[in-house]
Amino acid sequence: MPDTLTYTVRLDAPGPPRPHEALHASFYEALTRVSPELSENIHQAPVVPFALELGPQDDREIKFRVHSLQDEVTEALLAAWALGEPLTRRGEVTVHGELSAVARDRWNFEELLEPLQRRPVRVDVQFTTVTAFKHNGAVVRWPSPQLMWGGLAQRWSRFGPDMAGVDYDQIRLFRLQLRDTEILLHRHHGRVHIPAFTGAASYELSAKASHALALLRFGARVGVGTQTGYGFGRIEIGEVRPISLERRRVKPANETDA
Known part of the structure; x- marks a missing residue:
């Protein structure tokens, strides 16, 4: 069943200069931590089961959404991205701050x-x-x-x-x-x-x-x-x-x- 996950990142430094790329990299990092096979399959798929949406941002926080079309993607993100943790890629912080909130909106076709x-x-x-x-x-x-x-x-x-x-x-x-x-x-x-x-x-x-x-x-x-x-x-x-x-x-x- 499709989901929209809305995340809020509370910043402790200026946001990344290229937030689209930072969030995209952190997304695959999160999937890889839970299931390397799932991450690789999505990376190679001709039609991907997700979309990112960058929301409002200022000096204090960034909001973004992940529109997931597969339960496996949703569950992997919920397991990998814990509140209070930063977004990373290969151990390096991509967005300097911590996840402060997440909301899940289930919808159907x-x-x-x-x-x-x-x-x-x-x-x-x-x-x-x-x-x-x-x-x-x-x-x-x-x-x-x-x-x-x-x-x-x-x-x-x-x-x-x-x-x-x-x-x-x-x-x-x-x-x-x-x-x-x-x-x-x-x-x-x-x-x-x-x-x-x-x-x-x-x-x-x-x-x-x-x-x-x-x-x-x-x-x-x-x-x-x-x-x-x-x-x-x-x-x-x-x-x-x-x-x-x-x-x-x-x-x-x-x-x-x-």
Whole structure:
């Protein structure tokens, strides 16, 4: 059953300059302490069963969430990260402070299915962190319906219950307002620059795309695109409004009101 674990770290020194990388490293360190096999399997998996979400932070504390799609991941984190301890990687502190609070929120896939979309709608999506997609091995700065919903459907089918597929031709990209940026990661062989974007998009979903909104709600939990394990690809769902199928009749130029 999926879980969202919300952690608070009380700082005793300035926070890390790259918190996404520090938390990602500490996550795998925690899994390895409990189950090296689980950590390695997730590290090598093409579709990972978790996502990180960096929350509010200031000089005193950092909040972050782990969205877990497997009980094994949840239980490993609860066992490895004890309150009062620092976050570490290979014995070195990654975030100078101690875990001061944890909250567990259990949720299920079925609740994301309701209310089921039964009519055409237009939905606004905000990309609240830098986001990128991959297609045929290449990085893409374009939130097309195929990339957005295709990735979410793959993740849902791997960890969730059976659900009817979504016809991407029934989803239309209506409006885009994007800004190019990049994801910068520091690896042992040097810096990695991944082309990415932030911004907003609007999509039109036909009545036949009945599970498209459910997948989008799923994306608001686990993120979209690549590098969600670092906290990238976070989205917020904005207004969902019906689309009228009725078209006003255009009055001929020579027609007058009675």
